[in-house]
Amino acid sequence: MKKRKPQGLHSFKAANGTVYYTCLHPETGKRHSLGKDFVIACKVLHSLQAQYRTDREQQILNRINGSGKTFATFIETKYLPMIEATDMKPSTRKGRKHYAKLLVKQFGEKPLTEVSTRLISEFMDGYVERGKARTAQSIRNSLSDIFTEAISTGWMEANNNPAKLTRSPKVRTQRARLTLEQFKLIYAQATEEWEKRMLELAILTSHAGTADLSTLQKPKDGFLWIRRTKTGEGVKIPLELTLERLGWNLGDTVQKCASTKILSPYLLHHIRDIGGAKRGHKISPRLLTDTFKALAIKAGIDWGDKKPGTLYEVRSLSERLYGEQGINTQTLLAHKSAKSTERYHDTRGDDWHTLNLKSTSPDTKDLQKPYNGKPID
Incomplete structure (x- = not known):
């Protein structure tokens, strides 16, 4: 007789034919192994579901009776109004709202004080395991900001920020750095004059962000x-x-x-009407991004096992080249701190340093002496 599996119980057959059972935790969404005994697996699942239903029912009752300060209530009544009232960039406000909405789905009905370090850590682990460490990092930062606001408004006790106690997910940068040789190959593929100007302005100004390039006047x-x-x-x-x-x-x-002789305030502009873009209008950031990508593909750039470099990587290349000239790259890149500039100077392992045996600097001149085969003391 075929066993009737309760809702929420999953099974898979191993290579040796043995059937194993698993379930997803109702709150964290993590998969847990329940072994190969069907009866025990069902009992554990029922106990877990019953416990979760009890917690869930109590949370809803607390919200209805007004006896519990839930995570969702705090977000709606305190955090979102604070975001609207604070002076910040529209993109920053949009990002904070996005993560607040995501977190309400996860912790909404739970009392704010019961969103523990363990629950936060398990929630972030789910993203890390799916290869989304940067999202997990953003979740941690958002929760830290939310609990800081909760403390400042009296919803939680001081020095009780559970998000700050979690370990910050390590994010490994996977995008390749652009080398000067690769840049030259890409530039050689540019046939339109505006494509050449795009690449020239990006590397000469160090401001290769498409939004910045598009609005250069x-x-x-x-x-x-x-x-x-x-x-x-x-x-x-x-x-x-x-x-x-x-x-x-x-x-x-x-x-x-300026040699296009077209009246336009923008350095990079259309020389003819194309679709919705009129003659003299700025070239959109999207077109700049797509054009660089197409030129890189045409040049046959080998990025190895890393993600292909984007137009923005020209900014890092420019910083490194100007650094060799002794230019103050922190000022050039418009960075507030030297630490930000140092990140652009990192080649992420894509550059190799060559030992110059003809150097005459005091630190390396001893390397030029013939090696006589004797041990070095």
Whole structure:
């Protein structure tokens, strides 16, 4: 007689033919093994479901009777109004709302004080196991912000932020860094003049973010004025700036942008009507992204086992090249801290340093002496 499995009980057959049972935890969503005994597996599942129903019923009753301060109630009455009242970038506000909504789905009916470090850790583990460590990191940051607000408004006791007690998920950067040789190969594939200007401006200004490139406007007073879309920080770059490794000058590229003879405030602009874009309109960030991707594919760039580099990686390459010239790259990149600039200087293992045996610097001149085969003391 075929066994009738209760709802929520899952099974799979091993290579040796043995059937094993599993279930998903009603609260965390994690899969747990229940062994191969069908009766025991059913009993454990029923106990787990009964316990969860009891907790769930109590949480709903608390919310209805007003005797419990639930996670969802705090988000709706305190956290979201705080986000709306705080001066922040629209993209930041949108991101915080997104994660607040996600967290309400997970912890909504639970009393705020019962959202423990263990529950948070298990919830994040589910994302890490699916290869979404960065999302898990964002969840941790969002919860930390939520509980900080709860403490400041008296919903929780001081020094009781359960999110801060969790271990921050380690995020391994998988996108490849762009090398100068790869950049040259990509540039060689550019056939349209605006494609060349896009690449030139990206590496000459170090502002390769598509939103920043798309809105670059004509210079004034001998400077290119750039305000970063991401942070709002601004920098004035003199047109005399030259990237020595390529022999390119910013002023020359700006002059080439103006050679289209089209009246437009933007350096990168359409020279003819295309679809909804009119002549003189700025080139959209999406088109810049897609164009770089197409040029890289056409150039046959081998990214190895890492994700393909994007146009934004030109920013890191530019920082490294200007660093060799002695340019203050923190100012050039419009960074508030040197730590941010250091991250761009990291090649992520995509660069190799060559030992120069002809160097005459005091630190390396001893390497030029002939090795006589004797042990070094």
